[in-house]
Amino acid sequence: MNFDNFDISYITEWIDQEKCVIILGPDFAFDFKKSLLGEFNNFLNLKKYKSEFNEKDDFFDSHSIKPMFYQHLSRFFKSIEPTDFHKKIAEIPFHLIISSSPDVLLSQIFDEKSFDYTFDYYDKNMNPQPIAPLSKDKPLIYNLLGVQNMFNSLVLTFNQLFDYLASILGDHKLSDGLKKQLQEAQSILFLGFKFNKWYYKLIFRLLGFYENAMYQAPMDEIEQLNNDEIYNFYVNEFNFQFIDVSGEQIITKLYEHYKDLNQLRKPKSKIVAGNVIQNITNNNINIQGNGNIVANDIKDSDIDIKK
Numbered sequence: 001m002n003f004d005n006f007d008i009s010y011i012t013e014w015i016d017q018e019k020c021v022i023i024l025g026p027d028f029a030f031d032f033k034k035s036l037l038g039e040f041n042n043f044l045n046l047k048k049y050k051s052e053f054n055e056k057d058d059f060f061d062s063h064s065i066k067p068m069f070y071q072h073l074s075r076f077f078k079s080i081e082p083t084d085f086h087k088k089i090a091e092i093p094f095h096l097i098i099s100s101s102p103d104v105l106l107s108q109i110f111d112e113k114s115f116d117y118t119f120d121y122y123d124k125n126m127n128p129q130p131i132a133p134l135s136k137d138k139p140l141i142y143n144l145l146g147v148q149n150m151f152n153s154l155v156l157t158f159n160q161l162f163d164y165l166a167s168i169l170g171d172h173k174l175s176d177g178l179k180k181q182l183q184e185a186q187s188i189l190f191l192g193f194k195f196n197k198w199y200y201k202l203i204f205r206l207l208g209f210y211e212n213a214m215y216q217a218p219m220d221e222i223e224q225l226n227n228d229e230i231y232n233f234y235v236n237e238f239n240f241q242f243i244d245v246s247g248e249q250i251i252t253k254l255y256e257h258y259k260d261l262n263q264l265r266k267p268k269s270k271i272v273a274g275n276v277i278q279n280i281t282n283n284n285i286n287i288q289g290n291g292n293i294v295a296n297d298i299k300d301s302d303i304d305i306k307k
Contacts, residue, residue: 009255010214014187015254018136020093021185023144023207025060026101028192028247030079035194036101037156043076044069058195062157068150072170077148082109085248088116088255091264092137096181100193100203101157102148114267117141122174123153124160124167131177133301136265142178144203168206182208190217191247195230204238218242 014020018282029036037060039054050073052061081106090109091096097106102121110117134140145164146153155164168174182188186241193200195217217234219242234240243250258264 004007008257011187011189011216011254012257013135014185015093015095017186018121019100019185020094020187020260021096021182022089022094022189022191024089024097024099024101024106024191025193026196028085028099029101029103029105030083036103039080040073042078043079044072045282047072057158057199058159059161060262062159066285073148073151073248075257077103080105082106085251087174088251092251092258093139093263093265095134095136097139098142098144098183100144102146102153103142103187104143104148113265115265116268119143119145121150121153124148124155124164124172125152126299127172127176128178131175131181134181165199165202179208185213187214187216189250190215191250195234196227201233201237206304215240218247218250220246 008302011020026035026037027033032038035057035058037053038055039059041051044051049068050096051064051069053064079105086105086109090106090113098107104119107117108121109115116138118134118138118140119142120129120131120140122128123146131140131142145155148154155161173179215238217240231242235242255264
């Protein structure tokens with residue numbers, strides 16, 4: 001399917017109804033060009049730290065994991081910055097963003113722009129807690145493979161992957177609320193994956209695949225593998241639809257669509273009890289003694305009430 005002939009409304013329709021989930025792969029952190037752990041391995045090489053890294057499967061050898069390893073990991077995460085694609089994803093009104101990367105670059109953008117959101121992550125050592133209510137106005141960012149500052153939650157080696165799979169298949173399954181969101185989704189968009197990783201098949205299956213949903217990914221993410229067997233597997237087993245377009249183009253097209261409609265995500269209202277001090281455009285506004293606001297028309301953006 002050529003992008004010129006691709007109807008973007010097949011995605012935006014479900015975003016608008018909070019039925020579209022976006023799942024970001026490890027290549028998303030660096031503009032779809034490099035994997036996060038591959039770049040960390042380059043960082044380690046620059047620091048003269050000896051590590052063994054399997055580029056094909058994107059994992060470190062367990063013998064590479066020593067106390068200094070995590071110190072370098074912390075410094076690496078502090079050194080990386082969100083890309084323009086992180087900024088665009090943050091403004092597109094998805095209600096659920098799942099990341100297979102342990103970074104918090106998206107959360108950083110949400111904080112910088114004062115967007116309302118909830119963050120959660122899967123920890124293979126803990127029983128997942130129920131997720132908070134989510135919506136386009138207050139989306140959930142969910143790290144599927146741990147989070148950068150909780151080292152025990154990370155999946156960086158084959159041993160840690162096996163522990164993760166044993167956990168998520170065993171006593172610490174994904175929360176029912178998250179599985180319900182995936183089950184009710186009509187569109188699931190995958191960006192930033194290289195589909196030749198054997199363990200992706202297991203992780204995708206753990207997310208639950210349902211006949212009612214469209215599973216979409218950029219064609220270039222499968223074409224660059226030049227492997228018909230992998231392509232046929234995802235099409236036949238998971239009913240994937242590979243769009244003849246890049247991940248960058250999909251994000252840009254979605255961003256422009258919502259920008260044209262003036263429906264990009266907006267900062268949350270700044271409201272705390274007390275006196276109104278800033279930017280209330282008014283019609284018949286009365287501030288009561290208890291700090292409540294009574295108004296026929298308070299226009300929506302930046303209300304700041306302080307004690």
